[in-house]
Amino acid sequence: MSSERVATARxxxxxxxxxxxxxxGRAGDVCxxxxxxxxxxxxxxxPFDATAGEEEFAGLARExxxxxxxxxxxxxxxxxxxxTVIVPHGLPDDAMRTMVERVQIGLKAEFVERGLMIGEFWPGHSGAGLHNVDFRPLAAPLPMLAMRHMVLTDLAFLSGDHVPDAEQVFYLGHFRRIFAAQLTGSWAAKLDAAEEGAGRAVASA
Structure with a gap:
């Protein structure tokens, strides 16, 4: 079963x-x-045997x-x-979706702090595309948890209405630290605007 699910993911x-x-909503590949x-x-x-539980799943993600x-x-x-993409197996998809979601939320801050992104995928995921709100790039045939190094274009995933204001302030501070040497021109302006907006929203809350 695990090999079949890995093959489906690939x-x-x-x-x-x-x-x-x-x-x-733009030219090029989805990713x-x-x-x-x-x-x-x-x-x-x-692969990950989800019957081992959420704590084990989070431990594997950190490893x-x-x-x-x-x-x-x-x-x-x-x-x-x-x-790296973790493909859980061994439980109903609904249960594994919940596990993927909880682990992703729980680990996101520490990943971002280390210059990494951690993302979630599952069937029917409602997350909208950056260039077309009707596109669903996170909808996959099975629940998965993915991780990779952060790039400049991830600024769009760390700010905006889909990210709580206080979290934005935290994420954007680390984004600035990680990409300090590359923040020129439009990227500097985009980050300045995102930080200003998030900071203002937090102050007025």
């Missing part, structure tokens, strides 16, 4: 993430990094996070293409 990557989509990541064999798909950082030491500028 098929979804090959047939959805690395393809264009008419509802995407701009995934095609090269797969071609370079930098994506690890790791794989440390492994991702270690792998980055040997690939130089290709680190942005490193990704």
């Amino acid at each position: 098929q979804w990557m090959d047939e959805f993430l690395v393809m264009s989509h008419p509802d995407l 701009p990094f995934m095609a090269r990541a797969l071609r370079l064999d930098l994506v690890d798909l790791v 794989l996070r440390d492994g991702l950082e270690k792998r980055a030491e040997g690939v130089g500028n290709l680190r942005m293409y490193l990704a």
Whole structure:
């Protein structure tokens, strides 16, 4: 069963993430990094027996996070293409969806603090696309938890109406620290505006 679910996850990557989509709202692949990541064999798909419980799941995510950082030491500028995807099995999808969601929420702050992103996928995920609110890029055939290194374009995922104001202040502070040397021109302006808006909202709450 675990191998079948891993195969399903890989098929979804090959047939959805690395393809264009008419509802995407921009040109290019759904995930701009995934095609090269797969071609370079930098994506690890790791099965997890969900009957072991949420605490074990979170522990595995932290262990794989440390492994991702270690792998980055040997690939130089290709680190942005490193990704690890946990594919749970052993419980009904609804239960595994809840587990993925809770672990993602619980670990997001510590991942961001270390310059990493942690994301969730599951069937029917309602998360909207950045360029088309009717597009659902996080809707996958089965629940999964993914992690990778942060890139500049992740500013859009760390700010905006979909992120609570206080969390934005925290995330954006670490974003500024991590990308300090690259924050010029439009990126500096975008971050300044996001921080100003979040800070103002928190102060007025």
